[in-house]
Amino acid sequence: MNDSTNSLPDHRLICTVDIVLLTLRAGQLQVMLLKRDREPFAGALALPGGYVHASEDQDCEDAAQRVLLNKAGLQSPYLEQLASFSGPARDPRGWSVSVAYMALVPAPEPALPGQHWLPVDRLPQLPFDHGRIVAAAAERVRNKSQYSSLPVHLCPEPFTLPQLHGIYETLLGEAINPVSFRRKMDELAILEPVPGAKRAEGPHRPAQLYRLKDEFRQTLRLVGRGLNA
Amino acid sequence: MNDSTNSLPDHRLICTVDIVLLTLRAGQLQVMLLKRDREPFAGALALPGGYVHASEDQDCEDAAQRVLLNKAGLQSPYLEQLASFSGPARDPRGWSVSVAYMALVPAPEPALPGQHWLPVDRLPQLPFDHGRIVAAAAERVRNKSQYSSLPVHLCPEPFTLPQLHGIYETLLGEAINPVSFRRKMDELAILEPVPGAKRAEGPHRPAQLYRLKDEFRQTLRLVGRGLNA
Known part of the structure; x- marks a missing residue:
């Protein structure tokens, strides 16, 4: 030209x-x-x-x-x-x-x-x-x-499930049923408990601490039907 | 360099x-x-x-x-x-x-x-x-x-809902409940019936023909919870 x-x-x-x-x-x-x-x-x-x-x-x-x-x-x-x-x-x-x-x-x-x-x-x-x-x-x-493990990467480790639940709710801007949330996290199979580590939050009994399994640090996992389904 | x-x-x-x-x-x-x-x-x-x-x-x-x-x-x-x-x-x-x-x-x-x-x-x-x-x-x-109107763009127009349903099933490689499928298509609000146009398929009564609304030709719409939810 x-x-x-x-x-x-x-x-x-x-x-x-x-x-x-x-x-x-x-x-x-x-x-x-x-x-x-x-x-x-x-x-x-x-x-x-x-x-x-x-x-x-x-x-x-x-x-x-x-x-x-x-x-x-x-x-x-x-x-x-x-x-x-x-x-x-x-x-x-x-x-x-x-x-x-x-x-x-x-x-x-x-x-x-x-x-x-x-x-x-x-x-x-x-x-x-x-x-x-x-x-x-x-x-x-x-x-x-809504559909993946992506928000886990925004959570400081180790974390409790209620803490991670809060991060998903903030990003989605809506309430997520806690029972359904725990089931989806089990389904994803990306978290592992930190042996012997618990954290007390408010008046509840101490909650187990979790971290991301190493093999998922660069990989997303998709949930089948959305976190709120 | x-x-x-x-x-x-x-x-x-x-x-x-x-x-x-x-x-x-x-x-x-x-x-x-x-x-x-x-x-x-x-x-x-x-x-x-x-x-x-x-x-x-x-x-x-x-x-x-x-x-x-x-x-x-x-x-x-x-x-x-x-x-x-x-x-x-x-x-x-x-x-x-x-x-x-x-x-x-x-x-x-x-x-x-x-x-x-x-x-x-x-x-x-x-x-x-x-x-x-x-x-x-x-x-x-x-x-x-699983989550969007994308497959509609693979369907020759005009099409019946059973025909579109078949395209989604082929892409997803799984059966989709027809009632839930129709509800999701309603939710997406991207289709319009072609006035007076019907097509007979097998032994059933003639099915209404649909086309994509013009404003969605370049845009995807997302379903809230997946087609199979």
């Missing part, structure tokens, strides 16, 4: 990854933003992200893991590909494709310095199309909560 | 789209493959795909629509983004990102010349990572069939 020797082929495009790191804190789904240290949008709060490096990354997920480690100090949290966002206008540097990922973590207490955790439902205007990317991630988490 | 003036920046990558066009025929989920007319893998059956053109496409979905129209003669079938596939080895031309889409159509009868429809569960070895992309699409369709 352009015969200048400096021009790039039309199909060689800017490729980036962006990561929507989510947690649950104060009864809210929150996303982690960082202050950008360079142009474009230097100084603005934005999703952690960066270029895919062909010389270094084995695939886009590998790039996302690298960005998470370098920019958020996180090693292998639960990570899944969300979607790709593309077009001529989303990045002022040119036509770009961003492969977006979402990562889930239990609320870090206290938040690490430089990390800004904001509720996904009350964000300021974000640079690029990051507002749209966060909205897609929030919708994905809420939809999947 | 390389100071030759001809080299591309490390983050300028080959970007393509690939489309998994699916239908249901002979009780099987089938995918459309085309014979490649150029290298790499000239002559092999592969998914329809092509470069994203920064000068022409508004985003990757736009590129996918263009490829579907040019290579399969299809205008706006149901289309959704599947996932991105990336890495140094999937395409012999270099480190690449392919944004994969899946499109659903009722079985074209007869198949158009040059289009090869093969069952997703019995494919030969495909070039690139197309086998992996098809497997991801088949899994997506089957998972979503």
